[in-house]
Amino acid sequence: MTPQVSWADLSLMIPFVILFLFSVVPISGKVLNGNTELNKNFNFLIALVGLFLALVFTGFQTVIEPRLAFGGTVIYDGLTWVGNISVVGIAIFILLLAKNHPTIRNHQYSEHMFLMFSTLLGMFVMNFSNDLIMSFIGIELMSLPLYVLIGIGGGDKISKEASFKYFVLGSFASAFLLYGVALVYGAARTTQIDNIINNQMVVQQLTFQAGLVIFLIGLFFKVALVPFHAWLPDVYQGAPTPITGFMASGVKLVIFFFILRIVPLGQLYTQNNMFKLFEWFSILTMAIGSLAALHQTNLKRIIAYSSIAHTGYVFMGIIAAIKGDFQQSIYGVVAYLLIYVLMTIGTFAVIGHFEKKQDHQLNLDDLKGLANRRPVLAACFSILLLSLAGVPPMGGFFAKLMIFSTAVNADLYWLVVWGALTSVMSVYYYLKPIVNMYMYKSDIILLENRGRAQKIAIYVCTFLIVISGFLIQPLIEKLNILLFP
Amino acid sequence: MSNALHVGLNHYLVVSSLLFMIGVAGVLVRKNVIVILMSIELMLNAVNLSFAAFSHFNQEPGGQVMVFFVMAIAAAEAAIGLAIAVAVYRKFNGIEIKLFENLKG
Numbered sequence: 001m002t003p004q005v006s007w008a009d010l011s012l013m014i015p016f017v018i019l020f021l022f023s024v025v026p027i028s029g030k031v032l033n034g035n036t037e038l039n040k041n042f043n044f045l046i047a048l049v050g051l052f053l054a055l056v057f058t059g060f061q062t063v064i065e066p067r068l069a070f071g072g073t074v075i076y077d078g079l080t081w082v083g084n085i086s087v088v089g090i091a092i093f094i095l096l097l098a099k100n101h102p103t104i105r106n107h108q109y110s111e112h113m114f115l116m117f118s119t120l121l122g123m124f125v126m127n128f129s130n131d132l133i134m135s136f137i138g139i140e141l142m143s144l145p146l147y148v149l150i151g152i153g154g155g156d157k158i159s160k161e162a163s164f165k166y167f168v169l170g171s172f173a174s175a176f177l178l179y180g181v182a183l184v185y186g187a188a189r190t191t192q193i194d195n196i197i198n199n200q201m202v203v204q205q206l207t208f209q210a211g212l213v214i215f216l217i218g219l220f221f222k223v224a225l226v227p228f229h230a231w232l233p234d235v236y237q238g239a240p241t242p243i244t245g246f247m248a249s250g251v252k253l254v255i256f257f258f259i260l261r262i263v264p265l266g267q268l269y270t271q272n273n274m275f276k277l278f279e280w281f282s283i284l285t286m287a288i289g290s291l292a293a294l295h296q297t298n299l300k301r302i303i304a305y306s307s308i309a310h311t312g313y314v315f316m317g318i319i320a321a322i323k324g325d326f327q328q329s330i331y332g333v334v335a336y337l338l339i340y341v342l343m344t345i346g347t348f349a350v351i352g353h354f355e356k357k358q359d360h361q362l363n364l365d366d367l368k369g370l371a372n373r374r375p376v377l378a379a380c381f382s383i384l385l386l387s388l389a390g391v392p393p394m395g396g397f398f399a400k401l402m403i404f405s406t407a408v409n410a411d412l413y414w415l416v417v418w419g420a421l422t423s424v425m426s427v428y429y430y431l432k433p434i435v436n437m438y439m440y441k442s443d444i445i446l447l448e449n450r451g452r453a454q455k456i457a458i459y460v461c462t463f464l465i466v467i468s469g470f471l472i473q474p475l476i477e478k479l480n481i482l483l484f485p
Numbered sequence: 486m487s488n489a490l491h492v493g494l495n496h497y498l499v500v501s502s503l504l505f506m507i508g509v510a511g512v513l514v515r516k517n518v519i520v521i522l523m524s525i526e527l528m529l530n531a532v533n534l535s536f537a538a539f540s541h542f543n544q545e546p547g548g549q550v551m552v553f554f555v556m557a558i559a560a561a562e563a564a565i566g567l568a569i570a571v572a573v574y575r576k577f578n579g580i581e582i583k584l585f586e587n588l589k590g
Binding site: 133136137140144147148151156157158160161162163164165167168171172174175178179181182183185186189190191233234237238 | 498505508509512518521525528529531532535536539543545547548551554555558561562565566568569570572573576577585587588589
C-alpha cells in the first residue's frame with residue numbers, strides 16, 4: 001500500500017506552513033544579523049502578520065463535510081476548524097500580552113516568538129490528529145517549547161523551578177500516554193481513531209481497555225484533572241504570566257477537543273464500571289480546585305486553582321457527552337471552552353499588566369485601593385472575575401448553564417449538585433480581589449508596566465465577555481452547522 | 486539443547502513493562518535531576534520495545550515506524566531536559582530536587 005498524498009490534502013496544511021515560515025523569520029533575522037535582535041516592533045509585526053494570514057487561510061477553508069487526509073492520519077472537520085481558529089486567536093492575544101511584559105526579555109524576543117509559534121504548531125497537530133501517535137507528536141510538539149518558554153523568561157529561581165517541574169511531570173505523562181498507545185496498537189493493530197471506533201471486536205479486549213485507560217491518564221495529567229493536578233499551581237505561578245495564559249487557554253482547549261474526538265470510545269465503557277471513576281474525577285476536580293483556592297494569597301495561584309475547578313466543569317460536560325446526548329453536550333463543552341479561554345486570557349492580561357519586574361509576584365493585598373487609581377482596569381478585572389464565578393449577566397454564567405443543563409439531560413444530577421455547590425464556594429475567592437480593589441485604601445501604589453498591547457487584550461476580552469450573553473445563540477447555531485453538517 | 490526457550494510476544498511485553506515500571510519508580514524515588522531524566526528516557530525506551538514487539542508478532546510494519554517517531558521525540562526531550570538542568574544548576578548551585586521549595590502552598 002503506497003500512501004496517497006493529494007494536492008487537496010496538502011492544501012489543508014497551508015495555515016500550518018504559513019505559521020512555520022513566519023516562525024523562523026525573526027530568529028533567522030537574528031542569526032543573519034550577527035546574533036543581535038532585530039527591531040522588536042518589526043518582529044512583533046511579522047508575527048502578527050503570520051497569525052492573521054493563518055487566520056484568514058483557515059477561515060477560507062470552511063468545512064463542507066468531514067474528510068480524512070494523509071492516509072487517514074489527519075482529520076479535517078468542524079471541530080478541527082473551530083480548534084484551529086480559536087488557537088490562532090489565542091496566540092494573537094498572547095502576542096499582545098507578551099509584547100511589553102517584563103519577563104519576556106528583549107534580547108531573546110525572537111527565540112520567544114519561535115517557541116511560541118512551535119507550540120502553536122503542536123496545537124494544530126492536536127486539532128488535526130485522527131491517529132493516536134499523531135496526537136502524541138502533537139502533545140510533545142506543544143509541550144517541549146512550553147518547557148523552554150517557562151524557563152527562558154526570568155532571571156529568577158521560580159521560573160526555572162516551574163520549568164523543571166512541568167518538564168518532569170509533562171514527560172512522565174507523555175510516557176504514560178505513549179505506553180497506552182502501544183497497548184492499543186498491540187490490540188487493534190492500528191492507531192487510527194476512526195478504525196478503532198468502528199471495530200467492536202477490538203474494543204472488548206482487555207489489552208485495548210488497559211491501553212485506553214493508560215492513554216487517558218496521560219491526557220488527564222496534561223489537563224490536570226484532580227488526582228493528577230499537583231503540578232499545575234506551581235507551574236502556573238512560576239511561569240511568566242503571558243505563558244501561563246497560553247497554557248491555561250490553549251493547551252486545555254486543544255486537549256479537551258481531542259478528548260471529544262475519542263468520546264465515542266467512552267460509550268463502550270457503559271458496560272464497565274469505569275464511568276463511576278470518571279464521575280469522581282470530575283467531582284474531585286471541582287471540589288479540590290475550589291477548596292484549595294480559598295486560602296491562597298498569590299493572585300496567579302488563585303486563578304490556577306480556579307483553572308483546575310473549571311477543568312472539572314468541562315469534564316462534567318464530557319461525561320454528559322459520553323452518557324447522554326453527544327450532539328447537545330458537544331455544544332456545551334465547545335462553547336464553555338471558548339468563553340473560558342476569553343476569561344482566563346483577560347484575567348492573566350490584567351495580572352501581567354501590573355507586574356513591574358521579572359520576579360514580581362502579585363498578591364491579593366497589592367490590589368487594595370486599585371479602583372480609585374485605575375477605575376477602568378479595576379472594572380474590567382471585576383467583570384472578568386465575576387464571569388469566572390458565573391454571575392448572571394456575564395458569559396461565564398451562560399457557559400456554566402449550558403454545561404449544567406447538558407449534565408441534567410444526561411441524568412447526572414449528582415454531578416450538577418456538586419457543580420452548583422463548588423460554584424457557590426468559588427464566589428468567595430473570586431470576590432476577594434474585587435473587595436480588595438473597591439473597599440480598601442492603601443498607600444502602596446501598584447505601578448503598571450507600560451503596555452498598550454496588554455490593555456487592548458484586556459478591553460477586547462472584557463467586551464467579548466460582556467456581550468457573549470447575546471453571542472451565545474448565534475455561536476451555537478454556527479457550531480451546529482460546523483460540527484454536524 | 487533441543488528444547489531451547491522460545492521467546493514469544495509475552496516475554497517482550499513483560500520485559501517492556503518491567504522497564505517501564507523501573508522508569509516510573511526512578512522518577513518517583515530518585516532525588517537527582519539527571520537520574521530523573523534518565524528514568525524518563527527508560528520509560529520511553531520501554532514503550533519502544535513493546536511497539537517493536539507488537540509490530541513483529543502482529544506482522545504489522547507500522548509499529549516500527551512509530552519507534553522512529555518516538556526516538557526522535559525522546560532525543561528532543563533529552564536535549565530540552567538537559568538544557569533545563571543546566572539552567573537549574575546555574576540558579577540553584579545544585580541539581581537535587583530538594584532545592585525546589587520556592588513554589589508551594
